Amino acid sequence: MPLDYDAALTHQIIGLAMKVHSGTGPGLLESVYERCLCHELANAGLPFARQVDLPLIYKGVRLDCGYRADIIVGNDVLLEIKALEAILPVHEAQLLTYLRFSTCRVGLLLNFNVIALKQGIRRRVLSSNDPGRYQ
Numbered sequence: 532m533p534l535d536y537d538a539a540l541t542h543q544i545i546g547l548a549m550k551v552h553s554g555t556g557p558g559l560l561e562s563v564y565e566r567c568l569c570h571e572l573a574n575a576g577l578p579f580a581r582q583v584d585l586p587l588i589y590k591g592v593r594l595d596c597g598y599r600a601d602i603i604v605g606n607d608v609l610l611e612i613k614a615l616e617a618i619l620p621v622h623e624a625q626l627l628t629y630l631r632f633s634t635c636r637v638g639l640l641l642n643f644n645v646i647a648l649k650q651g652i653r654r655r656v657l658s659s660n661d662p663g664r665y666q
């Protein structure tokens with residue numbers, strides 16, 4: 532996937548997330564933001580899947596551990612939705628781990644519980660030769 536495609540898609544997704552945030556504001560549940568963002572993704576004609584199972588491949592064995600990506604857009608960008616007081620390093624680590632479980636290279640951590648959504652966005656790119664890549 533070309534880098535400019537990643538940037539254009541994440542830019543579009545961030546714009547839709549900002550639309551949701553300006554329409555709702557902070558203070559709601561993660562599930563509300565997830566549903567609203569899915570509504571915006573559908574209206575924009577972007578293919579996406581919600582609550583996608585992320586199996587863990589451990590020592591060659593597939594383990595269904597119950598991990599789920601909140602949203603995957605176009606099989607390319609993994610979205611982790613949060614409604615937290617603050618993004619901590621463990622939340623960013625979670626995003627990277629979910630990227631490793633998935634086939635996506637790009638992840639967006641979107642924390643909607645902020646005054647300006649710009650403060651709650653983290654974008655991470657996982658290289659294809661990442662030594663921690665699980666699949």
